[in-house]
């Protein structure tokens with residue numbers, strides 16, 4: 001077999017493709033904690049591929065935590081001027097956003113990887129100014145309804161996008177799955193599930209051989225918990241996720257509407273996060289008693305969330321050992337959507353529901369969705 005190779009000047013040789021200028025998107029990351037740092041790593045690793053395959057340049061312009069911000073943090077010249085150290089200045093979210101947006105007309109996306117209401121308070125202003133927002137922070141979508149509506153109005157008026165897939169199920173496709181069901185005419189009837197990676201992991205591991213407090217410390221070190229693990233143990237983090245799903249389905253639910261049965265003793269509810277972590281042993285005896293009671297009843301402990309219309313409840317339950325929730329592994333979340341179409345058998349999304357890397361990937365994918373809406377093609381070739 002011979003393979004014909006066209007000579008250099010043959011008309012069969014494809015003309016060199018005219019270089020098309022890449023789409024440059026300015027990016028700012030708020031909250032370089034566990035998720036934010038994983039996102040920064042993923043952005044750096046994927047930059048060459050996005051440039052070569054998608055003609056997309058995600059240009060990191062700035063990073064801010066609660067106290068410092070780094071502008072042009074990838075600028076070698078700027079870093080060089082301070083002997084290789086990153087140059088920082090006191091955090092100022094307005095200055096930060098304006099710097100990320102720049103004045104050259106490039107689209108800008110802010111990735112909020114904090115768990116802060118202060119940052120969520122800025123979304124409406126950013127969106128109104130045409131700055132896109134992607135986030136795993138649940139505060140906006142589950143916080144005060146009035147703020148959430150203002151955010152929606154701002155995005156609607158400017159056309160800027162807000163994506164928050166990472167808020168429920170971390171890297172699992174939960175919010176978009178529900179959106180797709182509803183946008184194609186389905187109706188949500190009920191949601192039942194395990195919506196906390198931390199609590200799933202804790203109850204998978206808690207067999208009495210290790211104190212509950214030691215497991216909580218381990219979950220915190222693994223990056224599964226919220227910055228303040230009381231948000232997980234109190235059930236509030238799961239309540240937030242239920243509120244997000246309810247609002248997605250058009251139900252104007254608020255956190256106060258959710259019946260929350262938590263695990264945090266009243267006397268530890270108000271202390272500082274550090275003091276709480278030091279007092280964790282206080283959970284050991286009550287949790288050992290719960291485990292013993294569940295075993296005596298022939299069941300296992302699981303943290304379960306339920307939404308049915310406006311009725312929403314979260315808490316620890318004793319469930320049968322052959323129930324599907326009893327067989328979820330590690331940090332698995334299980335989200336069962338009962339809808340008008342999926343009525344005989346619910347649509348189930350299941351998989352790891354916590355961890356910095358999977359969560360960062362959800363934020364990254366949201367960022368690529370924003371770029372996709374600007375015409376960037378995502379393909380494997």
Ligand SMILES: NC(=O)C1=CN([C@@H]2O[C@H](COP(=O)(O)OP(=O)(O)OC[C@H]3O[C@@H](n4cnc5c(N)ncnc54)[C@H](O)[C@@H]3O)[C@@H](O)[C@H]2O)C=CC1
Pocket residue numbers: 030031032033034035036064065066067113114115116118119136137138166167169170197223224225226227353354355356359
């Ligand atoms: N860790 C996980 O598995 C998942 C986390 N999430 C969400 O991701 C977010 C981040 O979680 P982690 O990285 O684990 O927390 P973290 O505590 O490691 O990081 C939080 C970061 O936010 C920064 N921050 C706090 N207030 C700020 C402010 N006012 N302005 C600027 N920065 C501020 C902190 O300085 C820190 O860098 C949270 O909203 C969490 O609910 C969502 C799904 C899963």
Ligand SMILES: N[C@@H](CC=O)C(=O)O
Pocket residue numbers: 167168169170195196197198199224225226232237353354355
């Ligand atoms: N702390 C949360 C993280 C994801 O939202 C959890 O454990 O589910």
